[in-house]
Amino acid sequence: METLTELQWIFDVLTGCGLLWLAWSCLSSRNLHRAVVQFVSFGLLMSLAWVRLEAPDIALAEAAIGAGLTGALLMASLARLPLSGSADIRALKSAERIAGARLLQLLRNSLLFAFALFIIYAIFFLPPEFSGLREEVATEIENAGVRNPVTAVLLNFRGYDTFLELLVLLGALFGVRIVGMQPVRTSMTSEPVLNILASLLTPILILVAAYLLWIGTDGAGGAFQAGAVLGAGGVLLLLAGWRPARALMASPFRSLVLLGPLAFVFVAVLPLLSGRALLQYPPDSAGTLIVLLEIAATLSIGLTLCALFLNVSADDGEQP
Amino acid sequence: MNALLPYTLTGVGLFCLGLHALLTHPHLLRKILAVNVMGSGVFLILVALAKRSDSPVPDPVPQALVITGIVVAVAATALALNLLLGLAASSGKAELAEDLDE
Amino acid sequence: MTPTDWFTAMLLGLGTIFFIAGAVGLIRFPDTYTRLHIATKTDNVGLGLIVFGLAVQSGSWSVAGKLVLIWLLVMLAGASVAYLVANGAISRGIPVWKR
Numbered sequence: 126m127e128t129l130t131e132l133q134w135i136f137d138v139l140t141g142c143g144l145l146w147l148a149w150s151c152l153s154s155r156n157l158h159r160a161v162v163q164f165v166s167f168g169l170l171m172s173l174a175w176v177r178l179e180a181p182d183i184a185l186a187e188a189a190i191g192a193g194l195t196g197a198l199l200m201a202s203l204a205r206l207p208l209s210g211s212a213d214i215r216a217l218k219s220a221e222r223i224a225g226a227r228l229l230q231l232l233r234n235s236l237l238f239a240f241a242l243f244i245i246y247a248i249f250f251l252p253p254e255f256s257g258l259r260e261e262v263a264t265e266i267e268n269a270g271v272r273n274p275v276t277a278v279l280l281n282f283r284g285y286d287t288f289l290e291l292l293v294l295l296g297a298l299f300g301v302r303i304v305g306m307q308p309v310r311t312s313m314t315s316e317p318v319l320n321i322l323a324s325l326l327t328p329i330l331i332l333v334a335a336y337l338l339w340i341g342t343d344g345a346g347g348a349f350q351a352g353a354v355l356g357a358g359g360v361l362l363l364l365a366g367w368r369p370a371r372a373l374m375a376s377p378f379r380s381l382v383l384l385g386p387l388a389f390v391f392v393a394v395l396p397l398l399s400g401r402a403l404l405q406y407p408p409d410s411a412g413t414l415i416v417l418l419e420i421a422a423t424l425s426i427g428l429t430l431c432a433l434f435l436n437v438s439a440d441d442g443e444q445p
Numbered sequence: 446m447n448a449l450l451p452y453t454l455t456g457v458g459l460f461c462l463g464l465h466a467l468l469t470h471p472h473l474l475r476k477i478l479a480v481n482v483m484g485s486g487v488f489l490i491l492v493a494l495a496k497r498s499d500s501p502v503p504d505p506v507p508q509a510l511v512i513t514g515i516v517v518a519v520a521a522t523a524l525a526l527n528l529l530l531g532l533a534a535s536s537g538k539a540e541l542a543e544d545l546d547e
Numbered sequence: 548m549t550p551t552d553w554f555t556a557m558l559l560g561l562g563t564i565f566f567i568a569g570a571v572g573l574i575r576f577p578d579t580y581t582r583l584h585i586a587t588k589t590d591n592v593g594l595g596l597i598v599f600g601l602a603v604q605s606g607s608w609s610v611a612g613k614l615v616l617i618w619l620l621v622m623l624a625g626a627s628v629a630y631l632v633a634n635g636a637i638s639r640g641i642p643v644w645k646r
Contacts, residue, residue, distance in 0.1 A: 137451040148482045255497055278509035286513050293517050304524075318631060
């Protein structure tokens with residue numbers, strides 16, 4: 126048993142070093158394209174770290190969002206940037222040569238170092254016995270309607286957070302629409318393999334999203350992961366050159382984005398009618414309400430992520 | 446605590462690496478990457494500290510917070526990338542060249 | 548260790564060897580196309596061996612089925628993406644390595 130924990134420790138140290146190395150090379154590599162690819166691998170290694178930290182829900186979310194969707198967004202915008210070369214490193218080097226910059230650099234680095242030491246100090250001197258909100262969650266879980274504590278926290282105990290988060294997503298979408306970078310409309314791709322892949326994977330991804338949603342009440346999974354998988358399916362379709370028909374871009378379909386927040390408002394106000402507090406579900410119907418909320422939130426999250434990608438995605442017209 | 450040392454230290458390291466890159470690199474896409482790395486560092490510290498006791502079950506509240514945070518981070522990244530594309534379209538540059546003159 | 552455990556250990560070890568071979572090839576091979584070739588092939592076989600080793604341990608058909616499904620999906624995605632990357636490289640005029 127002793128060797129096993131030692132092996133785990135070695136594994137953890139290696140994962141940590143790998144993460145630091147990937148982050149460093151991502152942030153300092155000459156080529157922005159390479160930096161983005163390294164950022165994606167960084168996200169994948171992060172999800173391994175989440176598994177080691179016994180957070181499978183986060184591992185799923187990180188793999189789908191942190192690595193997948195963020196990577197797709199970064200790649201798509203990189204393709205649309207005017208100069209995607211090594212210019213930024215050159216600019217950095219010339220900035221370092223400016224007189225007086227040395228001193229500033231030294232000051233900045235020592236401040237950063239002191240800051241790091243301060244955080245490490247703060248973490249080391251945290252009280253060792255600490256239960257957090259673990260006990261409270263464990264005692265209340267019977268009334269939550271779901272058995273996965275993370276889902277219970279997200280959709281029941283801290284429903285406010287999730288509601289406001291859906292509003293943040295909506296706000297980001299509004300912001301993106303306001304900036305008004307128009308997506309370039311492309312016709313269907315002439316790449317048969319990508320087409321086949323997209324048409325094979327999209328139904329599977331929808332199935333996986335439904336599975337994640339369903340399993341999320343008992344185990345790892347839930348609305349965010351399912352929404353992210355749906356969003357990834359949409360991104361795959363967009364990459365294959367499929368664009369929603371004009372009729373689907375019309376307002377009734379668009380307003381599906383509002384489904385999640387609206388469902389939250391409805392479910393939040395409902396308990397008020399029976400004399401309960403806002404978002405305080407009656408224990409016997411909590412499970413049903415949470416599943417309904419999750420379905421609405423999944424659709425909204427998936428659609429919002431797709432729309433966000435559609436607005437940065439590039440016209441790959443240079444390809445034959 | 447000892448078992449969590451690698452991850453908390455990695456989190457601190459990631460945060461500082463990201464902050465350093467955020468301050469030094471003029472290219473805006475690099476800055477967006479840096480903010481994402483900083484966020485990952487914070488998430489790592491949060492979840493590592495959620496496991497900080499003898500109880501076999503980790504604290505679910507920080508985990509839920511981190512899931513929320515990851516989704517917010519991707520939304521913020523999308524908005525930032527859009528602003529970057531808008532800037533690049535209107536000025537032809539994706540860097541903060543003014544920083545160099547200071 | 549039961550015979551099943553030994554079997555799993557053997558399969559996992561073999562799979563790891565394939566992954567290591569793929570990583571070495573990725574570093575040492577001369578051009579995009581050969582690198583794609585080694586990465587896709589060894590990952591498919593290595594993951595297959597590891598999935599098989601884990602499926603033997605799982606002891607339930609549903610878990611084993613999910614593991615095999617993951618393997619099939621990775622093969623589908625890996626093969627398609629390797630083709631797409633190679634095709635993109637050809638259309639960008641990246642030369643094919645000749646001895």
